[in-house]
Amino acid sequence: MNSADQWTGRTASALQAALRLSNERFAERLGIAARTVAGWHQKPDLRPKSEMQQVLDIALEQATPAERARFAEHLGDPAAEPSPADERLDADPHIGAALEWLDKHAGWSPGSARQAVAERLATLDVRELHDRGTRRGWVSQRNVAAALTAYYGSRLDDHGLFTARCGDLVMNTSVLTCTDWLDLDCELRPPYDRFRVPTAQPEPDLALDDHAARRAVQRLAETLAMNTRLSDNPIYRLLSTDIRERQLDGTFGGSRFVHYALTVDLLEGELVDAVAADSTAMPLRDRYLPDLGAVLDVSSRLTAGGVLALTAIARPADPYRGDADYLLLVQERSGNVLNAARRLAVIPKGFHQPLTDVRRDAQVGITLRRELEEELFGRPDIDNTVAEQLAADPLHPSRLTEPMHWLMAEPDRLRMECTGFGLNLVSGNYEFASLIVIDDEEFWERYGGVVEANWESATLRQYSTTDTELVTELLGDVAWSNEGLFAMAQGLRRLAQIGGERVKLPAIEWEISQ
Known part of the structure; x- marks a missing residue:
């Protein structure tokens, strides 16, 4: 994606996932309200206003090469290398058994747990998890x-x-x-x-x-x-x-x-x-x-x-x-x-x-x-x-x-x-x-x-x-x-x-x- 493309709630959320930031941390980085970030998750087809488009352009430009690669991966670029966590989500039989168990006992249709975990994984901030471990x-x-x-x-x-x-x-x-x-x-x-x-x-x-x-x-x-x-x-x-x-x-x-x-x-x-x-x-x-x-x-x-x-x-x-x-x-x-x-x-x-x-x-x-x-x-x-x-x-x-x-x-x-x-x-x-x-x-x-x-x-x-x-x-x-x-x-x-x-x-x- 480049600055000529139009950002949507989905692509903004993909950038957040690539940066591995929580809603609050991502909002702080962009200088916006956390509820705006939450709104992008709720309305993936929403197109932010032009001022916000520019803010997101800058955030992408300032991203590291590794973060850009993850962003491309979240957008579905077949050339992008999947992260170890995503590979494990797809291939680890023990994780697969856990997802199947969760679908069954939560009363969800098959595949719902995998989607829910993938979406949650995309928003996790590993640094915050380490900080929580310290607390x-x-x-x-x-x-x-x-x-x-x-x-x-x-x-x-x-x-x-x-x-x-x-x-x-x-x-x-x-x-x-x-x-x-x-x-x-x-x-x-x-x-x-x-x-x-x-x-x-x-x-x-x-x-x-x-x-x-x-x-x-x-x-x-x-x-x-x-x-x-x-x-x-x-x-x-x-x-x-x-x-x-x-x-x-x-x-x-x-x-x-x-x-x-x-x-x-x-x-x-x-x-x-x-x-x-x-x-x-x-x-x-x-x-x-x-x-x-x-x-x-x-x-x-x-x-x-x-x-x-x-x-x-x-x-x-x-x-x-x-x-x-x-x-x-x-x-x-x-x-x-x-x-x-x-x-x-x-x-x-x-x-x-x-x-x-x-x-x-x-x-x-x-x-x-x-x-x-x-x-x-x-x-x-x-x-x-x-x-x-x-x-x-x-x-x-x-x-x-x-x-x-x-x-x-x-x-x-x-x-x-x-x-x-x-x-x-x-x-x-x-x-x-x-x-x-x-x-x-x-x-x-x-x-x-x-x-x-x-x-x-x-x-x-x-x-x-x-x-x-x-x-x-x-x-x-x-x-x-x-x-x-x-x-x-x-x-x-x-x-x-x-x-x-x-x-x-x-x-x-x-x-x-x-």
Whole structure:
């Protein structure tokens, strides 16, 4: 297009999309009102007045070559190279599955979701999304816990919010739990770990209202703009529980990750944005998780979740480091994950989902072994966000990494326990807080140099169980995710009971809010 051509609402909107500016930013750049820009979207055939034609001409002339190429692409120039986001919108099968799911549950005709996401993607300003990420990072774990306590209250019958105390430090969380679900001392192997998957458990019907559908469109557009991974893999949904000391029992049904990502997973972002804006308006929460009764009624909603573990690895005494201890691993989550982004968490941490055997993989311990291989021992072939799973038995001994193979060679080398269970009010997720202990010092001497976090972590930190001051300071860090702090506190409690002289930490006690 050149200055001799006539601008229309459609071509002006195409320029806005090429510049990747929001309505407000585009209006500011042109020196006009934001409602004028909105009007171009509503009336694509509208021809702006001559003065506005000149303003748009100048904006196009000042655009960079890359922005001009995108403008040509949005006008339908076949020679223009599509952006990676647009290519993914058209070709990524997981995005395609999400669009199909959205059309179905919003009651739209096929293709409507794709068009809606494309239009929203064209108006997104990536810089604004980065700025929003920064604002979200300023909202602390304590802010989140306090906001959810204000929304729900702190107790229903014998269930209340988990609080841990370490000396004068009080750690409130958003994890709803009860006495029977804490200090489980439950080995993650049969016969203690015995969740089941009954046959034919259909999901409840779900129809998205207009607001819920628009938020799902926004999530997909942002996923494309920020190149966030999204994989439509099967996940477990919790149906019932029978959890007590030394026993994990209950039932799981099945769902798909896109169902989770486009519904209840949106509650975390809505909550954090509301806290940042000092607002109490959370319409998605009002719809999906309105009260504690709904939180506890796990069979009537999509209750997805996962397993996360504090990993403690024995190290020998060292003339430079000091006495024999346990190395504790803590991650800062990457900005490329869908939930708990940029938050502190224990590692490994992953969704509870089947690999190849829906019934056998329901055991919590299988997910934890898979996550240990994936997140710390470098097994990319079992990361279902990277590639499709084609192996008949991904955890077969012949496929294990060398560190995991060494651990599994002797039954006492790897201790895995569930230390607590709860329902996280952030998104309603179930959380199996766990502890991984490697007591044999030979492991660290052999494999300490190959223990490395995967793409889900931005950084990996190490702490010593003999460093009371630093671990206590870590517990007070406001950057924790709520489930991460829950698992950390419960893991340290259990480690103090079984770790002997390697553990020199202050006592941690828990209580359930009244």
